[in-house]
Amino acid sequence: GENVEQHPSTLSVQEGDSAVIKCTYSDSASNYFPWYKQELGKRPQLIIDIRSNVGEKKDQRIAVTLNKTAKHFSLHITETQPEDSAVYFCAASTHQTGANNLFFGTGTRLTVIP
Amino acid sequence: DVKVTQSSRYLVKRTGEKVFLECVQDMDHENMFWYRQDPGLGLRLIYFSYDVKMKEKGDIPEGYSVSREKKERFSLILESASTNQTSMYLCASRFRGNTEAFFGQGTRLTVV
Numbered sequence: 001g002e003n004v005e006q007h008p009s010t011l012s013v014q015e016g017d018s019a020v021i022k023c024t025y026s027d028s029a030s031n032y033f034p035w036y037k038q039e040l041g042k043r044p045q046l047i048i049d050i051r052s053n054v055g056e057k058k059d060q061r062i063a064v065t066l067n068k069t070a071k072h073f074s075l076h077i078t079e080t081q082p083e084d085s086a087v088y089f090c091a092a093s094t095h096q097t098g099a100n101n102l103f104f105g106t107g108t109r110l111t112v113i114p
Numbered sequence: 115d116v117k118v119t120q121s122s123r124y125l126v127k128r129t130g131e132k133v134f135l136e137c138v139q140d141m142d143h144e145n146m147f148w149y150r151q152d153p154g155l156g157l158r159l160i161y162f163s164y165d166v167k168m169k170e171k172g173d174i175p176e177g178y179s180v181s182r183e184k185k186e187r188f189s190l191i192l193e194s195a196s197t198n199q200t201s202m203y204l205c206a207s208r209f210r211g212n213t214e215a216f217f218g219q220g221t222r223l224t225v226v
Contacts, residue, residue: 032212
């Protein structure tokens with residue numbers, strides 16, 4: 001199956017600084033790359049996603065970039081705030097008839113220091 | 115509002131017991147997933163189902179089985195629980211195709 005690697009495992013930034021989390025994937029057939037945020041004690045929730053026909057997508061302070069040739073994608077958070085503190089997971093998915101499996105990375109614990 | 119509900123939030127079982135974890139979704143999603151979450155290991159896929167009675171093994175299926183007799187319900191079964199299956203278990207569901215996956219609240223299972 002797909003192998004998704006995520007770095008770093010922990011990240012601390014000062015409030016107002018930017019944070020970048022990077023992921024690589026192994027299956028060239030993967031074409032959908034979502035990012036999930038999991039706050040302490042809560043379930044993971046989608047924050048942004050990107051499809052393989054797009055190189056970059058932005059939603060307010062969050063952006064995701066995709067390099068299909070290199071098989072890597074990144075999450076960028078600008079002007080970080082304490083409420084951005086959470087664990088972030090990247091994922092990769094392939095579109096196959098009937099079966100759309102979803103593989104996750106190992107997660108990044110982001111701490112925003114006030 | 116999508117609801118994915120797991121039957122228990124916390125569960126304590128003894129070694130060797132047969133354990134059932136239930137997941138129900140109310141959005142008519144075709145795809146359902148069971149993940150295991152451990153610190154430093156992220157979300158590891160145990161099993162995936164893309165239709166009623168259809169299933170695929172994920173990365174760590176050993177010691178687990180699943181059942182999907184109805185579209186809305188996906189059950190994870192530990193045939194003989196062992197202490198190394200102590201973990202947080204998360205169920206998720208989504209429509210066919212590359213769409214948003216919705217997670218249940220998780221079941222923290224402790225095997226003693």
